[in-house]
Structures are given as C-alpha cells and as structure tokens.
Amino acid sequence: MNLRKLSAGAGLVVALMVLGPADAVAQARKVYISVDLEGISGVNGDDQTSSTGSEYGRARKLMAEDANAAIRGAFEGGATDVLVNDSHGGQRNLLPEDLDPRARMISHSFKRHGMMEGLDETFDAVIFVGYHGKADSPRGLFAHTGSGVVKDVRINGVSVGEGGMNALLAAWYGVPVVMVTGDDVAVEQQKDTVPGVRGVAVKRAINVRAVEMRPLADTRREIQAAARESVQAAKKPAPVRAPGYVVRMQFRNFTIPEVASAFGEMSQVAPDTVQFSRSTMPEAYRLIRVLYRFINTD
Numbered sequence: 001m002n003l004r005k006l007s008a009g010a011g012l013v014v015a016l017m018v019l020g021p022a023d024a025v026a027q028a029r030k031v032y033i034s035v036d037l038e039g040i041s042g043v044n045g046d047d048q049t050s051s052t053g054s055e056y057g058r059a060r061k062l063m064a065e066d067a068n069a070a071i072r073g074a075f076e077g078g079a080t081d082v083l084v085n086d087s088h089g090g091q092r093n094l095l096p097e098d099l100d101p102r103a104r105m106i107s108h109s110f111k112r113h114g115m116m117e118g119l120d121e122t123f124d125a126v127i128f129v130g131y132h133g134k135a136d137s138p139r140g141l142f143a144h145t146g147s148g149v150v151k152d153v154r155i156n157g158v159s160v161g162e163g164g165m166n167a168l169l170a171a172w173y174g175v176p177v178v179m180v181t182g183d184d185v186a187v188e189q190q191k192d193t194v195p196g197v198r199g200v201a202v203k204r205a206i207n208v209r210a211v212e213m214r215p216l217a218d219t220r221r222e223i224q225a226a227a228r229e230s231v232q233a234a235k236k237p238a239p240v241r242a243p244g245y246v247v248r249m250q251f252r253n254f255t256i257p258e259v260a261s262a263f264g265e266m267s268q269v270a271p272d273t274v275q276f277s278r279s280t281m282p283e284a285y286r287l288i289r290v291l292y293r294f295i296n297t298d
C-alpha cells in the first residue's frame with residue numbers, strides 16, 4: 001500500500017467514526033425487476049398480451065409505465081443500479097426508448113433463466129411487476145404457468161406458479177423478493193410463497209377473462225411508493241438452498257412428457273407428468289424452462 005492510499009484509508013476511518021457507516025459511504029444497491037405483462041395496470045385482453053394482437057402496442061406502453069413506476073421507486077429507495085428483465089412471451093415487449101433511462105434492460109426469450117435471467121447473488125432486492133396467478137387458479141386473470149401447456153409445477157412437493165418458482169431461484173442466490181404487482185390473485189399467491197412480501201394489486205380478477213381495473217394514476221403511484229419503501233427496507237437473508245430439488249411437471253397433453261422421457265434422467269410418472277431431480281435450484285429452473293418452452297410438439 002502506498003502512502004496516498006494509506007492516508008485515504010485513514011480518512012475513511014475518521015469519516016466512519018464521525019458519521020457512522022451508513023452515512024459515510026453510499027452503499028451500492030442493486031435492484032432486479034422482472035416484468036411480465038398479464039398483471040400490468042390496464043391490461044385486460046389477449047389482443048394486448050399477444051405480440052400480434054391489435055392492442056399490443058398499447059399494452060407495451062402500459063407495461064413500460066408500471067415498470068417505470070417501480071424503477072423510480074427503487075431509485076428513491078436507494079437503488080444505485082436497476083436491471084429490468086423483460087419476462088413476457090418473446091420477452092421483447094419493453095421498448096428501450098419508453099424505459100426510464102437510468103435502468104439497464106435484458107430482452108429476448110432465448111434465455112436459460114427466462115424471467116430471472118441476469119439475477120445473481122450480487123443483487124440486494126428483487127421486484128416482480130405485472131405478475132399473474134398460476135395455472136388452474138380458479139379466478140386468476142390470464143392464469144397460467146410458463147406457457148399454456150403446463151397444468152401444474154411442483155417443486156419438492158409444493159405447487160408453484162411463475163412467482164413461486166422465481167422466488168425459489170432468488171432465495172437460492174440469497175436475494176429477497178420484496179415486492180410484487182399484478183392482479184389480486186397473483187399478489188395473494190406470492191404472499192404464500194414469500195411471507196411478508198409487499199403487494200400492489202392493480203386490478204381485481206373476476207375470472208380468467210373479466211377484470212375490474214383500478215385507476216392507472218393510483219396504481220402507478222402505489223407501485224412507486226411500494227418500491228421505494230421495500231427497497232429501502234430490503235435486507236439480504238442467507239441463501240435458502242434445499243439439499244435437492246425434485247420437480248414434477250404435469251402437462252395438458254401427453255406428447256411433451258413422452259418426448260421428454262427421451263432424456264435419461266426424466267421419468268414419465270403418469271401419461272401427462274414427468275419427474276426429475278437436480279441438486280441446485282438454478283439447474284432445476286433451467287430444465288423446467290426447457291420442458292415448457294423449447295420442446296415444440298406442433
């Protein structure tokens with residue numbers, strides 16, 4: 001260490017003594033935001049959620065508005081770096097020019113970790129924006145898990161939707177899921193998997209197609225406030241790692257389980273169901289994604 005570094009170090013120690021560690025050095029704070037589309041404020045029809053739908057252009061703008069509310073809140077809550085991951089369909093919905101210019105963004109669905117691509121243990125908080133209920137929820141707007149072919153995903157015996165799966169991956173890295181936005185069903189389901197998570201229900205699902213929407217100005221204001229407060233309060237827990245991950249996936253057809261059984265480690269435990277195990281959550285997550293996304297049975 002040269003003398004200049006030494007004196008700079010001594011100055012830092014003095015500053016810490018006078019101000020306390022929290023004031024002396026602005027902590028880098030990385031926030032990860034995964035943005036889906038079905039649970040976005042104002043989105044209410046599949047002519048919006050499909051990239052060929054006549055209302056898709058409007059939906060992209062609505063998606064950016066909710067994402068931007070969360071980004072603003074995150075920065076107000078102390079974030080110094082925000083990474084947004086486009087998490088819907090082909091995952092090229094958010095237009096960079098619509099997004100808060102302070103955020104970085106990952107796009108395109110050719111990702112091993114899909115809705116959670118780019119997350120690692122260096123992040124301090126995870127936010128889910130625009131989420132929806134899991135497959136076969138009796139009353140969730142656009143409820144599904146991964147894609148329409150999936151009937152249920154169970155990890156170590158527990159049925160999970162996208163929010164549940166993604167939370168298990170975040171837990172593996174020791175990054176807390178601090179907030180979720182979506183329809184009321186998505187928010188309630190997330191609270192089951194992440195107790196204490198802050199939720200903003202931007203609309204009330206009447207059933208899988210009908211919905212009561214809250215005023216856009218209200219939901220965006222609430223998203224911003226909740227992001228600010230939850231990022232401010234975020235504390236990193238120890239990683240949560242099960243000794244192993246047993247995954248059971250039930251499909252709405254028999255073709256995918258039959259094709260998947262070509263992989264030696266995959267057992268077709270029922271005509272519509274496969275089971276496999278992996279020793280880590282990232283490995284399990286990647287294989288779940290291959291099964292619902294990259295096997296084309298058309």
Ligand SMILES: [Zn+2]
Pocket residue numbers: 036037038087088132146162
């Ligand atoms: Zn989704």
